[in-house]
Amino acid sequence: MTTTPTTIQLNPDPAIAEQQIEAVIFYLTTCGYIDSEFDLREKAFIRAFLREVVTARIDAQGPLEPEIRFERIEAQHEHYVERFQEIDHDIKSLLTEAVADGEDPQRFVLSQLKLRCFELFQRLSDDNRQALLAVVDRFIYADGTAHPEEIAFRNDLAELLDAELMVDEASLDVVGSIEVKPHTTLVPTQDNHPFFAKFEHHYSADPDRLVKQFSTDLKLLDKVEEQWEEQRVRGRGRLEGHQNVSEFAGGEEFLDEHIYVVPSKPGRDYELVVLGDLHGCYSCLKAAIHQSNFMEKVRRFKADPEHNPDVRLVLLGDYIDRGRFSYNGVLRTVLNLYLTVPEHVFVLRGNHEYYIEYQGKIYGGVRPAEAINSMAGLLPVDVFSRFLDFFDAMPNMLLFDQLLFVHAGIPRDAIIAEKWQDLSTLNREDIRFQMLWSDPSKADVVPDELQKASARFAFGRQQFRRFMTQLGCNVLIRGHEKVNNGFRNQWPDEDMRLFTLFSAGGSDNDDLPADSNYREVRPMALTITSRDGVVEATPWAIDYKRYQDPALNRFFESAAELDFQAQR
Numbered sequence: 001m002t003t004t005p006t007t008i009q010l011n012p013d014p015a016i017a018e019q020q021i022e023a024v025i026f027y028l029t030t031c032g033y034i035d036s037e038f039d040l041r042e043k044a045f046i047r048a049f050l051r052e053v054v055t056a057r058i059d060a061q062g063p064l065e066p067e068i069r070f071e072r073i074e075a076q077h078e079h080y081v082e083r084f085q086e087i088d089h090d091i092k093s094l095l096t097e098a099v100a101d102g103e104d105p106q107r108f109v110l111s112q113l114k115l116r117c118f119e120l121f122q123r124l125s126d127d128n129r130q131a132l133l134a135v136v137d138r139f140i141y142a143d144g145t146a147h148p149e150e151i152a153f154r155n156d157l158a159e160l161l162d163a164e165l166m167v168d169e170a171s172l173d174v175v176g177s178i179e180v181k182p183h184t185t186l187v188p189t190q191d192n193h194p195f196f197a198k199f200e201h202h203y204s205a206d207p208d209r210l211v212k213q214f215s216t217d218l219k220l221l222d223k224v225e226e227q228w229e230e231q232r233v234r235g236r237g238r239l240e241g242h243q244n245v246s247e248f249a250g251g252e253e254f255l256d257e258h259i260y261v262v263p264s265k266p267g268r269d270y271e272l273v274v275l276g277d278l279h280g281c282y283s284c285l286k287a288a289i290h291q292s293n294f295m296e297k298v299r300r301f302k303a304d305p306e307h308n309p310d311v312r313l314v315l316l317g318d319y320i321d322r323g324r325f326s327y328n329g330v331l332r333t334v335l336n337l338y339l340t341v342p343e344h345v346f347v348l349r350g351n352h353e354y355y356i357e358y359q360g361k362i363y364g365g366v367r368p369a370e371a372i373n374s375m376a377g378l379l380p381v382d383v384f385s386r387f388l389d390f391f392d393a394m395p396n397m398l399l400f401d402q403l404l405f406v407h408a409g410i411p412r413d414a415i416i417a418e419k420w421q422d423l424s425t426l427n428r429e430d431i432r433f434q435m436l437w438s439d440p441s442k443a444d445v446v447p448d449e450l451q452k453a454s455a456r457f458a459f460g461r462q463q464f465r466r467f468m469t470q471l472g473c474n475v476l477i478r479g480h481e482k483v484n485n486g487f488r489n490q491w492p493d494e495d496m497r498l499f500t501l502f503s504a505g506g507s508d509n510d511d512l513p514a515d516s517n518y519r520e521v522r523p524m525a526l527t528i529t530s531r532d533g534v535v536e537a538t539p540w541a542i543d544y545k546r547y548q549d550p551a552l553n554r555f556f557e558s559a560a561e562l563d564f565q566a567q568r
Contacts, residue, residue, distance in 0.1 A: 010057050016123075021053065023120035024132055025084050028139050030113040033091060034150045045139055050080045096517055097482075100351075100365060100437065100455035110153070111453035117157055118450065119442040133158060156449075178403075178475050178497055180489055181538040183524075188290035188543075192552045195295060195340070196286060199333050200554035205561035207378065214383050217332060221390045224335050227342050228393060231255040239424040244472035245399050257427045260346055260398040262312075264530055269309035271297065272400065272528040276316050276479030276501030277350065278330045279518065280323025280371070281511040283544040283553060284503050285330050288525045289313075289337075291543060298344050309529070313337065314398060316479035316501065317350020317407040317436075321364070322518055323504060323511045324564050325555060326371035349394035350407045350479065351436040355387055362388055374565040396432045401530065402473045408480040409438035410459050410467040412451045423471070439481055440464065440490050440498055465496050475535075477501065477526070482517075486524030487539040499537065501526050506544045510556075513564070 010017040028046045032038035054076040058069060094109045121129055133154065140150045204210045235254030238261070242248070245261070253262040264270055273292040278285050289295065297311040315334055320326035338345040354365035355372065362384035364372045372384060398405040410416075411434040419425060426432070434457075441458035451457040459467075468474065475497045483502050490498040505512070505521025512518050523542040528535065550556040 010053070017057070019120070019123050020128060021050075021080055022083065022087075023117075023124060024053070024135065025050070025080065026087050026120055027117050027132060027136060029084065029087050029091060030117055031136060031139055031150050031153065033113070034110070034147065034153050038088075042139065046084060047081060049135065049139075050084065051077050054080065093517060097456070100367075103455050105367070108454045108456060111450065111457075114153065114157060114453070115441060115443075115446065115450050115458050118446075121157065122443055177495065178528075178535040178537055180492070180497075181536055183487075184538055184540045186291040186540050186543075188287075188546075189293050189296065190290060191546075193290065193295050195336075196333065197554060199329075199336060200282075201328070202555065202558065202560045203328055203375075203562050210378060210562075211380075213328075214379060217327060218383065218386050220332065220335050220339075221386060223339055224347075225390065225393055227339060228255065228395070231342070232257060235261075237424075239427070240422060242423045243470075245402065245423070246472045248399075249401075255395060256424070258349075258394070258396040258432055259423075259426050260395055260400075262398065262400045264401050264532075266532060268531065270400075270528075270530040271309040271311045272314055272530070273311065274314045274316065274405070274477055274501060274526040274528060276503040276524075276526075277318035277482075278315075278323075278334075279318055279321055279352070279504040280326040280330055281504040281506070281509060281518075281523065281544065282323070282325035282329030282333070282555060283509065283511050283547040284506070284523045284542050285333060286547045286553065287543045288503065290547075291540070292525065292527065298341050311344060312400075313345045314405050314477075315345070315347050316405060316477070317348050318352045318479060318504075319350065320371040321352045321366070321369055322516065324513075324560065325511055327375070329511075329555065346398050346405070347394065348398065348405065348407060349391065349396050349432075349436065353391040353394055354436070355384060355391060357385065357388060370565050374562065378562070396435065397426060399471070399473070401533075401535075402475065403528070403535070404468070404471060404473045404476045406476065406478055407436050408478055409435060409440060409476070410464060411435055411438070412448075412457060412459075413463060414448060414451070416467065416470075420470070437480075440500075461491060461494070464498060465494075468496050475499070475537075477528075479503070482521060484520050484522065486522045486541070487526065499526065501539075503542060506542075509544050510548055511544070 010020055025046065028049070029038070032042040051073070055073055058064070058072050058076070064072070091113065094112055097108070121132070124132065136154055140147070140154065203213055232255050235256045237256065238254050239256045239259060248261055248263045250266070251263050253260070273288070273294055275285070275288055294311060294313055297309065300308040301310055319330045319334055334347055338347050352366050352369070355362050356365045360381065362372070362381055363369070376384065396406065411431050415430060415434065419428060419431065437456045439456065439458050441460050443460045444462045445460040446458045446463065451459070464476070468476065474495070477499045479501055481500050481502070483500050486502050486505065488500040490500065501524060502521055503523050503525055505518045505523040507519050509519060523544060524539050525542055527538045527540065547553045548556055
């Protein structure tokens with residue numbers, strides 16, 4: 001006869017023990033939210049359980065004087081209560097994450113919680129998994145009622161952990177490598193380029209003038225689409241029949257529908273300035289362009305390409321929503337940059353550049369959608385119909401040698417298995433949509449059930465390696481995910497890398513509402529240099545505050561005339 005352990009046995013290694021306790025706290029906190037009400041009895045249960053675990057841990061170290069024993073228990077208990085409060089805050093913040101239109105926010109949150117529990121549980125031994133499930137069984141009754149949602153969540157997770165998940169890593173070949181340099185600081189060589197001034201004006205509260213302003217912006221969309229079409233005419237169909245990006249080595253760059261391919265030229269230096277989500281933070285965009293000296297470097301390259309690096313600006317999408325300067329700040333400027341030097345700027349689509357039509361009205365395909373919500377009652381529906389079509393026409397990805405730039409991540413396993421033929425499959429609408437929404441997980445493999453649970457789904461390390469090998473790539477550079485450090489190297493010890501870059505934010509960034517959780521982010525940019533296969537990546541902080549001076553940013557010369565509908 002076997003018995004189920006009822007006490008978590010902590011590993012003597014402090015780092016592993018910390019992981020174990022984090023798993024306990026996260027799972028119990030998650031269970032508290034499953035029935036939508038994390039009540040005081042449940043919170044008291046978690047605090048009491050943490051004290052029980054800490055006391056057992058201290059006592060296992062041998063006899064101590066009563067006062068010393070008490071002090072150590074109190075210190076460790078306080079530490080884990082603080083961690084509990086941090087996890088509680090993180091879970092609450094999920095409620096503010098963007099979800100696809102038509103998706104139940106509560107279902108999205110539950111899918112993310114289930115994923116995180118799955119990641120944490122995978123680190124535990126079988127005995128500790130069983131012990132934690134036993135603790136959860138006690139917790140479910142802590143408020144006096146066993147809620148069906150809590151029981152279903154517990155059973156779903158137990159079933160997922162019993163599933164056999166496997167990817168053959170031996171078959172994954174690695175091509176090339178990249179070196180990540182320490183964070184650095186870039187100082188502008190020129191405070192304010194005259195290019196920007198003509199775009200820095202608020203939308204008018206006068207209805208007639210507002211329509212004229214948007215008429216100018218819509219003409220800008222037309223010009224950009226015409227330029228994309230010129231590029232597409234030269235590249236249409238080029239991906240068909242090709243299985244690996246290495247097959248384009250030494251060739252010319254092209255745009256095939258929604259996919260850019262840029263093979264580097266032998267002996268040429270390249271410098272890629274990469275920006276993640278900007279979300280209406282015009283000061284971040286302007287600062288990054290000046291700090292990178294992008295305009296001057298383009299001029300130098302055009303004047304003398306043999307002795308200057310070929311500089312490119314790669315924008316990973318999500319230009320609108322959240323911040324105050326979506327259409328008239330970030331998007332307008334980005335598109336004008338592209339038209340000025342189209343061979344040096346890649347404007348990729350984000351999941352916020354996604355509108356839908358329903359019964360004659362246009363809605364943001366992501367909720368909340370502050371940009372369209374702030375303007376919808378002031379402009380005719382035709383204006384937003386034009387934005388809908390424009391967003392659908394945007395390129396989605398850039399393949400630069402073995403580097404893949406895309407807003408979010410890789411497609412689901414199921415669609416890859418069912419639909420993949422060659423690199424032209426990247427142009428499928430369903431594939432492109434999934435690559436606007438996915439996120440990396442700490443798990444090696446995310447089960448199909450979890451991938452199907454939400455439009456914003458996760459993929460594991462092995463799934464990432466398999467997909468990248470299929471393309472012939474070794475690095476994926478993405479935005480999409482709010483990372484408070486602004487830059488995250490997901491698997492730093494791996495030979496295939498994934499970087500997450502977030503370029504919106506700032507604790508005192510007035511481009512954002514005062515209560516925006518994006519103010520928790522330190523906005524970052526990334527410079528990637530490449531020459532003959534030697535690739536280096538250097539993250540750097542965006543000095544947004546410099547460009548909130550009215551002398552350097554005309555948006556701050558006067559107050560906005562129209563109200564901004566902040567996230568609710």
